[in-house]
Amino acid sequence: MGENNIVVSYLPLIVMVAVGFVFGLSNVFLAEILGSRRNKTNVKLDTYECGMEPVKTARERFSVKFYLVAMLFIVFDIEIVFMYPWAVKFRELGEIGLVAMLLFMALLFAGFVYVYKKGALTWD
Amino acid sequence: MSPIAVEVIIFLIKAVLIINGLLMSAAYLVYFERKISAWAQNRIGPNRVGPLGLFQSFADVFKLYFKEDVVPKLADKRFHLIAPVISIGIAIGVYAVIPFGDSFTVNIGGAATKIWLAVTPHVNVGILFILAMTSLGVYGITLAGWSSNNKYSLLGGLRSAAQMISYELSMGLALISVLMMAGSLDLTEIVHKQAGGSWNVFFQPLAFIIFLTASFAETNRTPFDLPEAEPELVGGYHTEYSSMKFGLFFLAEYINMVTACAIMVILFFGGWNAPFLYEALALPEGSPLLALTQFGVMAAKMIPFLFFFIWVRWSVPRFRYDQLMSLGWKVMLPLALANIAITGVVMVILKHFGIIS
Numbered sequence: 001m002g003e004n005n006i007v008v009s010y011l012p013l014i015v016m017v018a019v020g021f022v023f024g025l026s027n028v029f030l031a032e033i034l035g036s037r038r039n040k041t042n043v044k045l046d047t048y049e050c051g052m053e054p055v056k057t058a059r060e061r062f063s064v065k066f067y068l069v070a071m072l073f074i075v076f077d078i079e080i081v082f083m084y085p086w087a088v089k090f091r092e093l094g095e096i097g098l099v100a101m102l103l104f105m106a107l108l109f110a111g112f113v114y115v116y117k118k119g120a121l122t123w124d
Numbered sequence: 125m126s127p128i129a130v131e132v133i134i135f136l137i138k139a140v141l142i143i144n145g146l147l148m149s150a151a152y153l154v155y156f157e158r159k160i161s162a163w164a165q166n167r168i169g170p171n172r173v174g175p176l177g178l179f180q181s182f183a184d185v186f187k188l189y190f191k192e193d194v195v196p197k198l199a200d201k202r203f204h205l206i207a208p209v210i211s212i213g214i215a216i217g218v219y220a221v222i223p224f225g226d227s228f229t230v231n232i233g234g235a236a237t238k239i240w241l242a243v244t245p246h247v248n249v250g251i252l253f254i255l256a257m258t259s260l261g262v263y264g265i266t267l268a269g270w271s272s273n274n275k276y277s278l279l280g281g282l283r284s285a286a287q288m289i290s291y292e293l294s295m296g297l298a299l300i301s302v303l304m305m306a307g308s309l310d311l312t313e314i315v316h317k318q319a320g321g322s323w324n325v326f327f328q329p330l331a332f333i334i335f336l337t338a339s340f341a342e343t344n345r346t347p348f349d350l351p352e353a354e355p356e357l358v359g360g361y362h363t364e365y366s367s368m369k370f371g372l373f374f375l376a377e378y379i380n381m382v383t384a385c386a387i388m389v390i391l392f393f394g395g396w397n398a399p400f401l402y403e404a405l406a407l408p409e410g411s412p413l414l415a416l417t418q419f420g421v422m423a424a425k426m427i428p429f430l431f432f433f434i435w436v437r438w439s440v441p442r443f444r445y446d447q448l449m450s451l452g453w454k455v456m457l458p459l460a461l462a463n464i465a466i467t468g469v470v471m472v473i474l475k476h477f478g479i480i481s
Contacts, residue, residue, distance in 0.1 A: 012135055012244040013220045013253060019139050020216030024209035024372055031368030036192045045197040047274050048363055057198055058278045066282050069449070073289040076457075080296045083464075084252065087303035090468065094475065098468045105461060112457065121453040123446035 068120055079108050130232055138243050142219050150378040151181035157434045164438040185371065193367035196273065203271035208365065208372035211264030215379040218257045219243060221250040222386050223312045225396050225418030229410040241415055242312065250311040251299055254387060255292070258342055261380070262288045265344075265351065265361050268373070272364035280360030283445065284344060284351030290452040291341035291348075297460035298334040301467040302391050315395030325392040330463045332392045334456050339384035341452065343377065346437040350445055385429035389422060396422045 047054040086093070086101055093100075115121060155170065155178065162169025170177035195204055223242035230237055240246070247253070262285050269281015302324050306314040318324060325332045341348040352360030359365075362373045389395060396418035407414040443451070474480045 009244070009247060013217075013247065015135065016139060016220035016243050017213060017217030017257075019143070021209055021213035023143060023216060024212040027212075027368050027372060028205065028209065031189050031191070031371075032193055034189045035367050036190065038192060040194070042197075044194060047196050047198055047272075048358070049275070050358070054198075058273045058275045060275075060278075062278065062282060066286050069286045069290060073293065076293050077289075077296065080293060080300070081252075083297075083300050084303065084309070087300045087464075088307055088309060090304040090471070091307050091475075095472055098472050101468065102465060105465060109458070109461060112461075116454065121450065123449050 065123060072115060072120065075111070076108075079104075130237060134237075134239060135243065142243065143216060146216065146219070146379050146382065147375070149382055150375050151185070153378045153381065153430060153434075154181050154184070154374075156430075157437070160431070160434045161438050164435075188368050188371040191367040193369065194364075196364050198273040199364060200271040200273065203267045204364075205369070207264050207268035207271060208369045208376070209264075210267065211261065211376040212372045212379075214257050214261045214264065215376040215383065218254055218383050221247055221253050221311060222383070222390070223315065223395070224386075224422050225415045226312070227410065228412045228415040230412070238410075240312075241419060246310055246312055248308065248310045250314075251303065251309045254383075255296055255299075258295075259289070259292060261376075264373075264376070268365065269361040272361075274364050276357045276359070276363045277361050280351045280353075280357045280363070284361060287341055287344075287348065287350060287448060287452070290449060291338040291456070294334050294452060294456035294460045295338035295342065297457070297464060298331040298338065299391070301328050301331045301460075301463050304464070304467055304471065311390050311395075315390055315397065318394040319397050321394070321397070321399050323392065323394040323397070328392070328463070328467070330459065331467075332388070334460050334463070335388065335392070337456065338452075339388065340433070340436070341448070343380045343384055343433075345377075345381065345433055347440045347443050348448055349437075349442060350448060353442060381430065381433055382426070385426045385433070386422075388429055389425045393425055395425075 047057075049055070083101070083104075086097065090097060158180070159169045159177075161167075170180035173179040173183045195201060220243045223240070223245065225241035227238045227240045227245070230239060265288075266281045266285045269277045269279070269284070272278070302314070303309065305324060305327060306317045308314060308317070340346075344351050351357075352362070354360075357363070362370055365373060398421045401417070401421065402414075405414075405417060407417065471480065
């Protein structure tokens with residue numbers, strides 16, 4: 001029991017994900033075996049660009065906005081995950097827990113307002 | 125038989141049942157989507173394969189198997205292969221924690237064994253696991269977009285990544301208010317807390333609406349299907365996919381839809397709770413028939429949501445990308461934060477007056 005029990009009870013989680021991956025891989029290989037293998041010409045294997053000849057590759061620079069969103073996501077997501085244990089124990093914590101979390105949320109919101117005012121959330 | 129062997133066999137049976145159930149539900153979801161879209165557009169829809177076209181999806185699957193798998197020469201072969209596998213693996217993996225009912229007791233080798241209608245019953249990280257898995261789902265789509273080495277795919281993948289992570293914030297925040305009421309991350313426990321008609325949707329309507337909107341964005345469905353907006357991006361992240369690799373993305377999308385509906389039913393609509401039904405049937409605790417009824421109730425509750433997903437797709441136009449992002453960050457995020465604050469204050473006041481414990 002104890003530690004061993006925890007490992008046993010969580011094991012199906014990992015195994016289920018593994019089963020999903022095995023299912024996906026086996027389907028890909030099954031299609032590879034069953035699928036037609038006609039002569040793959042150079043044109044057929046070209047990158048699709050609406051029938052035009054491809055212009056350069058897609059390994060180009062793209063908008064920095066996507067990085068910005070990803071960084072903001074990490075900041076906010078960590079703070080949200082931090083709220084989960086509090087939410088589960090909220091009934092036991094009572095008023096003190098509420099005040100503490102309202103303070104934390106005010107700080108979070110201040111950060112949000114800063115990001116908003118800086119224009120990081122505006123796409124143009 | 126040793127208890128471990130029994131556990132392993134039960135797990136295998138559950139895994140096989142879930143994968144087959146998911147495949148069947150995805151196949152018929154595709155069929156219903158095509159029928160409903162036909163109905164919405166005054167067409168007939170699939171009606172050739174089998175009676176009423178009921179076998180159309182299976183014909184499609186066979187077709188996908190026999191199609192040629194074209195991998196563009198400039199693509200990164202390894203990631204191009206692994207991306208759809210990640211998508212489907214994650215989509216199936218989520219079902220490790222989703223319960224479809226309580227337990228029933230059967231006699232295996234002289235010992236009464238309790239079998240739960242979930243792969244991992246009573247795991248107390250249920251919701252966290254679901255959130256983690258949906259986060260990982262972004263990898264499949266982003267890698268597909270990047271590895272194809274196609275500009276449309278890249279844009280689709282990037283859009284999808286930004287959209288999914290943005291809406292995940294609102295989704296996570298909307299769940300917190302539910303957790304505050306339930307006091308547990310265990311999905312079975314959350315369902316039990318809603319017994320007797322005290323469904324969370326009545327107490328947390330705002331959280332439900334936020335969660336519903338976010339799940340549309342998380343599953344890349346219209347009106348938030350910008351990652352595969354066909355007038356701009358051809359096919360989005362799966363432009364360069366063919367054969368069963370494309371099929372796996374398609375399957376993952378529909379399985380994710382079923383997942384979203386199951387989570388909504390569990391968290392907001394009382395899971396397999398139903399007023400008067402169980403009292404009227406009066407089935408004994410632990411009988412397989414009771415478990416089957418619970419599964420039926422859960423499935424019956426999921427169908428209206430699935431219909432809603434399809435209905436919205438064929439009635440609402442697509443958002444513009446800046447509108448989508450500003451809705452997620454500027455409207456839903458503050459709303460979800462406010463919802464938590466309100467829930468907390470109201471709960472403390474109610475507790476002060478002794479209305480709730």
